[in-house]
Amino acid sequence: MELPVLNETPAASAGGCSSHSCGTSDDQLGHLSDEIRSKVENHPCYSEDAHHYFARMHVAVAPACNIQCHYCNRKYDCSNESRPGVVSELLTPDQAVKKTMAVAANIPQMTVLGIAGPGDPLANPERTFETFRRLSAEAPDIKLCVSTNGLALPESVEELAKHNIDHVTITINCVDPEIGAQIYPWIFWENKRIKGVKGAKILIEQQQKGLEMLTARGILVKVNSVMIPGVNDKHLAEVSKIVKAKGAFLHNVMPLIAEAEHGTFYGVMGQRGPTQDELMDLQDACSGDMNMMRHCRQCRADAVGLLGEDRGDEFTMDKIEAMEIDYQSAMEKRKVIHEAIAEEMHSKRAAKVEKAASHADEPKLNTRPVLMAIATSGQGVINMHFGHAKEFLIYEASPNGVRFMSHRKTDLYCGGDDTCGEGESVLEQTIRSLAGCEAVLCSKIGYEPWDMLEKAGIVPNGEHAMEPIEEAVMAVYKEMAAAGKLDEAAPQEERATA
Numbered sequence: 001m002e003l004p005v006l007n008e009t010p011a012a013s014a015g016g017c018s019s020h021s022c023g024t025s026d027d028q029l030g031h032l033s034d035e036i037r038s039k040v041e042n043h044p045c046y047s048e049d050a051h052h053y054f055a056r057m058h059v060a061v062a063p064a065c066n067i068q069c070h071y072c073n074r075k076y077d078c079s080n081e082s083r084p085g086v087v088s089e090l091l092t093p094d095q096a097v098k099k100t101m102a103v104a105a106n107i108p109q110m111t112v113l114g115i116a117g118p119g120d121p122l123a124n125p126e127r128t129f130e131t132f133r134r135l136s137a138e139a140p141d142i143k144l145c146v147s148t149n150g151l152a153l154p155e156s157v158e159e160l161a162k163h164n165i166d167h168v169t170i171t172i173n174c175v176d177p178e179i180g181a182q183i184y185p186w187i188f189w190e191n192k193r194i195k196g197v198k199g200a201k202i203l204i205e206q207q208q209k210g211l212e213m214l215t216a217r218g219i220l221v222k223v224n225s226v227m228i229p230g231v232n233d234k235h236l237a238e239v240s241k242i243v244k245a246k247g248a249f250l251h252n253v254m255p256l257i258a259e260a261e262h263g264t265f266y267g268v269m270g271q272r273g274p275t276q277d278e279l280m281d282l283q284d285a286c287s288g289d290m291n292m293m294r295h296c297r298q299c300r301a302d303a304v305g306l307l308g309e310d311r312g313d314e315f316t317m318d319k320i321e322a323m324e325i326d327y328q329s330a331m332e333k334r335k336v337i338h339e340a341i342a343e344e345m346h347s348k349r350a351a352k353v354e355k356a357a358s359h360a361d362e363p364k365l366n367t368r369p370v371l372m373a374i375a376t377s378g379q380g381v382i383n384m385h386f387g388h389a390k391e392f393l394i395y396e397a398s399p400n401g402v403r404f405m406s407h408r409k410t411d412l413y414c415g416g417d418d419t420c421g422e423g424e425s426v427l428e429q430t431i432r433s434l435a436g437c438e439a440v441l442c443s444k445i446g447y448e449p450w451d452m453l454e455k456a457g458i459v460p461n462g463e464h465a466m467e468p469i470e471e472a473v474m475a476v477y478k479e480m481a482a483a484g485k486l487d488e489a490a491p492q493e494e495r496a497t498a
Contacts, residue, residue, distance in 0.1 A: 097134045
């Protein structure tokens, strides 16, 4: 069956998945029961495969928070930052319902509505649960998700279950109160502000209790952890073991965002975030204990669209008020499109398995791994011009196959065919962001970036346009092996030993 055209939308241009919601890769879903697979296979934040096809949105109905984090600064009316806690419009439940139905009607591949802030949803229970109650009745085909710091979670579990919310994210940065005191200066608990180790201990106990209560009811739990070098980076592997033992489905280790201009305590105090290598090493260490999510974009609390794009500007309340929405007709259209996407995904999975079986008897390569950067606007194929990419997906190819590793954001330097290559300084920044990669796969690339990539030791490749990402990455890897390029040390290894 031919997949319907989904882009009644601009092509995805890269941007965000919330720090409060994300997922895992297709091979990691293979061991799951049919019941759990049915819950996550079209959830872009729980399935790395699904995030190429399905969209999500967040509604900002929860302004208050019951804890203070050193990495958080909630901002309103801010259109220039893409990070958790930032929103342009704070909504009432009624506005949130209208916006959700408008987005679902205009972006039919949207499957998930999440409440993730800008404060904590469970510190705003009336606004949060009124929104969920209305959407359960008026938009029954949309999955509902919530993200929380966990302090008020135990008292909210029954209400979450009542609204058929079967995906919950808890941000758990530690299980040691001494470490917690370095992250959380205070919590607001039983009408009192409690500081330091005492406050962190209460928060940790509530998080763990809530996690156990959710999993006991069959609710899928993803745990988010912010990697803070020198604070909890050596501790997060222990966090991963503990939350897995208590039934968490997925662990998302995210890098600290701490720029001084964001106004956070860590930013002002100069706390650095992790390097790409540090983050990937920690994710690998944790992935031995449970499913590890790698495609989270840490986006705004009002993000809209596919992961890797944010179309919130198209759905401001003044524009929504002018829209006429026939949601019953929209649901019928969405059902057809979702079924077509599911068929496309299943067909690709089957083809992947069949292809792997056909190559099972081939001799295994004895070569080192290689990182490659991919320019894509979605649907799991290489379909974006190098100069139009605001982010690149990073894949690792090795004798064991191809796996998704991370994403790296950059700035748009190419404004169109007539201006490609003019933003030299941004182009240089883009190339620096791809450090460690040995190839870039895209649908098209100009002469200037081609030359600069080669000088940086990164091979540009535009020969696999519209091909599935994993197949193209492996094909390029085999070409590199046949050419003897993998017999040498990786470029970054050569620089390290120079």
